[in-house]
Amino acid sequence: MIETKNLSKIYNPGKFEVNAVDNISTLFKEGEFTSVVGPSGSGKTTFLNCVGGLDQPTSGEVIISGENITELSGSKIINYRLNNIGFVFQAYNLIPVLSAKENIEMIMLLQGVDENNRISRTNELLNQVGLYEMRNRRPSQLSGGQQQRVAVARALASKPKFILADEPTANLDSKSTSNLLDIMSQLNEAENITFIFSTHDQRVIDRARRVVTLEDGKIINDNKK
Amino acid sequence: MNILTLIKISWRNVWRNKLRSFVVILSVIFGLVGGIIMIAMSYGLNEERMNNAVETYLSHIQIHNKSFSEEYNIKHTIDNLEGIENAIENDSRVVSYSKRIILNGMLSNSNGSYGIQVKGVDPVQEVKVTNTYEKIIEGEYFKSKRDNTILIGKKLADRLNLKIKSKVVITFQDENYELTSLLYRVEGIFRSGNSRYDEANVFVKNISIAKNLPNFSGYHEIPMLLTDIDLRGDLKNDLIPYSSDNIVEGWDDISKDLAYANEMLAAVLYIFMMIILSGLSFGIVNTMLMAILERRKEIGMLMSIGMSRFKIFLMISFETMFLSIVALPIGLIISYSIVEYYSVVGIDLSIVEAGLENFGVGTRLYFKVPNQEYFIVAIMVFVISIISSIFPSVRALKINPVEATKTI
Numbered sequence: 364m365i366e367t368k369n370l371s372k373i374y375n376p377g378k379f380e381v382n383a384v385d386n387i388s389t390l391f392k393e394g395e396f397t398s399v400v401g402p403s404g405s406g407k408t409t410f411l412n413c414v415g416g417l418d419q420p421t422s423g424e425v426i427i428s429g430e431n432i433t434e435l436s437g438s439k440i441i442n443y444r445l446n447n448i449g450f451v452f453q454a455y456n457l458i459p460v461l462s463a464k465e466n467i468e469m470i471m472l473l474q475g476v477d478e479n480n481r482i483s484r485t486n487e488l489l490n491q492v493g494l495y496e497m498r499n500r501r502p503s504q505l506s507g508g509q510q511q512r513v514a515v516a517r518a519l520a521s522k523p524k525f526i527l528a529d530e531p532t533a534n535l536d537s538k539s540t541s542n543l544l545d546i547m548s549q550l551n552e553a554e555n556i557t558f559i560f561s562t563h564d565q566r567v568i569d570r571a572r573r574v575v576t577l578e579d580g581k582i583i584n585d586n587k588k
Numbered sequence: 589m590n591i592l593t594l595i596k597i598s599w600r601n602v603w604r605n606k607l608r609s610f611v612v613i614l615s616v617i618f619g620l621v622g623g624i625i626m627i628a629m630s631y632g633l634n635e636e637r638m639n640n641a642v643e644t645y646l647s648h649i650q651i652h653n654k655s656f657s658e659e660y661n662i663k664h665t666i667d668n669l670e671g672i673e674n675a676i677e678n679d680s681r682v683v684s685y686s687k688r689i690i691l692n693g694m695l696s697n698s699n700g701s702y703g704i705q706v707k708g709v710d711p712v713q714e715v716k717v718t719n720t721y722e723k724i725i726e727g728e729y730f731k732s733k734r735d736n737t738i739l740i741g742k743k744l745a746d747r748l749n750l751k752i753k754s755k756v757v758i759t760f761q762d763e764n765y766e767l768t769s770l771l772y773r774v775e776g777i778f779r780s781g782n783s784r785y786d787e788a789n790v791f792v793k794n795i796s797i798a799k800n801l802p803n804f805s806g807y808h809e810i811p812m813l814l815t816d817i818d819l820r821g822d823l824k825n826d827l828i829p830y831s832s833d834n835i836v837e838g839w840d841d842i843s844k845d846l847a848y849a850n851e852m853l854a855a856v857l858y859i860f861m862m863i864i865l866s867g868l869s870f871g872i873v874n875t876m877l878m879a880i881l882e883r884r885k886e887i888g889m890l891m892s893i894g895m896s897r898f899k900i901f902l903m904i905s906f907e908t909m910f911l912s913i914v915a916l917p918i919g920l921i922i923s924y925s926i927v928e929y930y931s932v933v934g935i936d937l938s939i940v941e942a943g944l945e946n947f948g949v950g951t952r953l954y955f956k957v958p959n960q961e962y963f964i965v966a967i968m969v970f971v972i973s974i975i976s977s978i979f980p981s982v983r984a985l986k987i988n989p990v991e992a993t994k995t996i
Contacts, residue, residue, distance in 0.1 A: 417892055417990050438896060445894025452993055456889035460600035472593050473894055517893075 365391040365414060365525060365557070370423035372409050372580075383409040384420065385580035391525070394555045396548065398562050398571035406580035407561035408529055414559070415448050415527045416440045428524060445473055449518030449556075451528035455510040457502040463513045464489065464498040470520045488516035491553075492546050508539025515547060525557035532564045544570050594899060598906035602914075605879070612875045613915045616969075619868045620919030621926065623861045624965060628927045628955035629935075634853050635956050636949040638839075641846055643719045644780045645789065646839040647811035648820050651827065654835045656808050660692045663763035665806025667831035675830060676812060681819050684716035685812035689794045693760030695740075699749045702787070706758055707809075708794035717811045720778050720791060727752040727776035735796040737775035741786025745777045752777065758790075763804060770800050781950040783942075858964070865968055869976040876908045876980035880987075887984055888992025897985050904984045905977035912973030919969075920962055930955040 372384040383406045391397060399407050412418035414425055416432045425432050427447065435443055444450075457466045464485055471481045489495040492512040494505075502510050511531060518526050528547075532540040548570060551558050560567055568574055576584035602609050642648065651672060656664035666672065669687075676682050689708030694701045711730035715721045721729040725742060738758075740750060750756065754774045762768045772792060780786055798804065814820060820838040827836045840847030880887065890900060934952040937944060941951045 412990050415892075441891070441894050441896055444892065450889075450892050452889060452892075454885065454993075456885060456993065458597070458886060458890075460597065460604060469593075469597075470893055472590070473896075473899075521894075 364393055364428060365559075366424075366426040367414065368424040368426065370410070370413055370425065371421050372406075372413055372418065373421040376421065382406075382580045384413060386423070387577075387580070387582055388423075389575065389582060389585070391557055391559060393524075393557055394551065395573055396551050396558050396571055397573040397575060398560045398568050399575045399577060400562060400568055401577035405577040407577055409580075410577065411527050411529055411559065411561050415450065416444050445470070446521060447524045449521060449523035449526035451511070451514050451518050451526060451531045453530040453533045455502070455507070455514045455534075457510055457513055457517070459502050462499045462501055463494055463505065463509075463516075466502070466513055467516045467520050470517055474521055484520060488519055491519075491550060492516045493542075506539070508535050508542060511535060511539070511543055512546060515543065515550070519550060519554070519556065523556065525559060528558065528560045530562055530564075531560060532562065532567055537566070540564065540566055591902075594903055595906055598903050599910060601879075601883075601903075601907050602910045608875060608878075609911060612872055612911050613918075615871055616868050616912055616915035617919040617922065619864050620915065620965070620969065621923045623864045624919075624923035624957060624962075625926060625955070626860060627857050627961055627965075628923075628930070628957045629953060630853055630857055631956040631958065631961075632931070632954050633947075633949060634850060636953065637947060638846055638850065640781050640949055641843060642817070642839050644723075644782065645718065645785060646843055646846075647717050648814045648817050649812050649823060649827075649836060649838055650842060651810040651812075651834055651836050652808060654833055656690070657835055660690075661761070661763065661765070662689070662691060662801075662804060662808070665808055666810060667833040669807060669810075672810065672827065672830050672834075675827060676810070679823065679826070681814050681816075681823055683813045683815055684713075685810055686710065686713040686717045687794070687807040688714075688809040688811065689797050689806075690808040691758065691760040691797065693758050695744070695748070695790060696757045696759065697748050697750060697754060700747075702744060702747060704744070704758075705789050706760070706797075707789060707791050708797040709791055710794055714791070717813050720780065723778040723780050724776045725779045727774065729776055730791075730793060732775050734773070735793050735799060736770070736772050737793070737796075738772035739776040739778055739791040740774055741783075741789060742777055742779040743783045743787035744790070745774070747787065750774050750777075758792075762801060768801070770796065772796070781945060783945040857961075858968070861965060861968055862972075865972045869972050872908060872911050872973070872976045873979050875911070876904065876977075877983060879907070880904065880980055880984050884987055884992045887987050888989040891987065891989040892993060900984055901981045904981040905974075908977035908980055909970075909973045912969050912976070916966060916969050920966065923957075924962065927955045927957050 368388050370384055370387045371382065374381040374383055387410060399410060401407050409418065413420045420433055432440065432443055458469065461469060467485045467488055468481055471484060486495065489498050492515060494509060494512055497505060497509065505513065532543060535543060544567060547558055550556060560571065562568065573587045575582055651666055653664040653666050676685050686709060691706040691708065693704065693706060695704045720739065729739065730737065738756060752774055756772050756774065757769050758772060759767055759769045778786065814823060824836045824838055887900060931954050934954040936951065937953050938951040944951060
């Protein structure tokens with residue numbers, strides 16, 4: 364369970380203040396498939412950055428499974444991210460010198476997972492995202508959709524409590540988007556992993572079971588389907 | 589993540605931009621080869637100079653009377669000559685030795701005079717300790733049956749316009765401090781490769797001096813060659829007890845400037861090498877900074893997903909070090925091949941013959957690099973590569989993952 368309490372992020376405090384996130388309190392339950400939507404500049408990305416421990420909020424708390432992650436700093440927050448949060452980036456951000464298999468494996472290497480478990484988990488994820496046959500290809504040898512599927516597999520590799528995905532379909536065509544959403548939806552159901560997307564994409568919004576709408580850093584709508 | 593995985597990623601990262609890495613590696617190779625050739629030429633030049641001096645006039649060890657070394661009066665001959673000769677003859681470390689009478693005086697002819705040192709030698713014994721006989725360029729090495737023949741250097745011959753069979757007079761102080769003159773005829777002209785030596789040293793048969801100085805006996809100098817130049821320290825210690833009036837010196841005691849140059853050379857060469865490598869390190873740092881700039885997003889992503897700062901520091905450090913470490917063996921192999929080739933063939937420097945002769949070396953320069961120098965250069969490259977890696981690695985750590993990835 365992820366809970367934000369009075370979460371605020373103010374850029375340029377004391378000067379030309381920008382309230383990117385303005386006093387947001389909300390709750391994401393385990394296994395949710397949520398889209399955070401809103402126009403550009405509404406604070407979606409900053410909100411997810413704070414929830415993911417990448418950005419330090421100006422005030423408020425982010426409590427994940429009872430642990431206030433805003434109090435963690437330095438190596439503790441890095442370790443927390445490594446073991447609890449999966450990230451999917453708009454631009455995939457795979458390591459170009461590693462194969463698909465190695466990109467997925469890398470996060471488990473960072474965690475110190477033993478070789479047998481690492482290999483079996485990697486193969487399992489490659490099968491789930493339908494890229495087992497292409498496991499030895501480097502990112503440059505994969506299409507955008509395939510790269511994003513590897514990115515999803517990488518995010519899942521660490522067995523995180525939840526996955527944060529910022530505009531995961533922004534660079535994909537409709538077929539790849541549909542394919543990716545199917546995979547994420549299946550993983551959400553099969554592994555009961557919480558997915559939180561920020562998106563403009565109506566196709567993603569349509570598939571989400573909860574849609575949180577932000578404007579000027581505030582939640583203006585929270586619909587559960 | 590174990591260190592091997594990190595090394596693997598770093599290694600692959602190095603080859604992402606092959607051309608750029610290749611150019612950097614090539615520059616390090618060129619720097620390394622250039623530096624080692626500089627070392628090889630310097631060592632070669634210095635060794636040539638040292639060998640030339642040792643073979644021509646210094647020998648490995650010389651014995652003199654202490655007083656002769658101070659005031660050069662011919663009465664100060666070597667003390668306990670017989671005991672010393674016995675010791676030398678029975679010592680397996682000594683290959684050969686000679687006995688010389690030394691006179692400091694003036695050599696004159698109708699064209700002028702010049703201060704010289706006369707070495708009265710036994711022609712048969714002398715060839716065992718000096719290579720002067722090989723350096724005769726005109727005339728012959730003491731083939732004449734006459735006693736009063738003299739070998740002079742080319743520079744002195746030019747200065748006083750002396751030719752073969754020219755007559756010269758040597759004037760010196762005898763043991764009673766009275767001026768004595770001896771007449772000689774030029775039998776040979778030598779060119780040792782050291783013009784200063786050629787200008788100020790002449791050889792005569794010692795019998796010619798003994799005949800003209802009936803009250804004089806003994807010798808002033810015993811030069812000797814050993815089986816190994818490095819044995820001189822031990823042998824010196826063994827010969828010192830034979831007389832407290834004598835002084836036993838190694839070549840490095842006699843020619844301190846030559847020995848000092850030898851010692852200084854290594855230090856100076858290391859400084860030059862450090863300057864070359866430091867210059868190259870700026871190229872490496874620049875390349876790595878460019879690589880980090882290009883990969884901001886990727887490094888930001890690695891930070892986001894949980895790669896520790898220490899591992900990112902190591903990854904960038906390894907990449908930086910690889911650039912130097914790849915260049916190192918290639919540079920060393922190329923350098924070694926060039927040095928080995930020119931250590932046998934040598935480089936013809938006759939174009940600067942006059943300058944080299946003043947410096948005391950011949951016109952063919954043979955490269956030389958002691959093996960430990962390769963090791964030291966390798967260590968220097970390694971150290972420089974570690975130092976070069978710090979700045980790019982620290983720069984990588986300053987990347988803010990939120991800004992770098994723009995989105996999570």
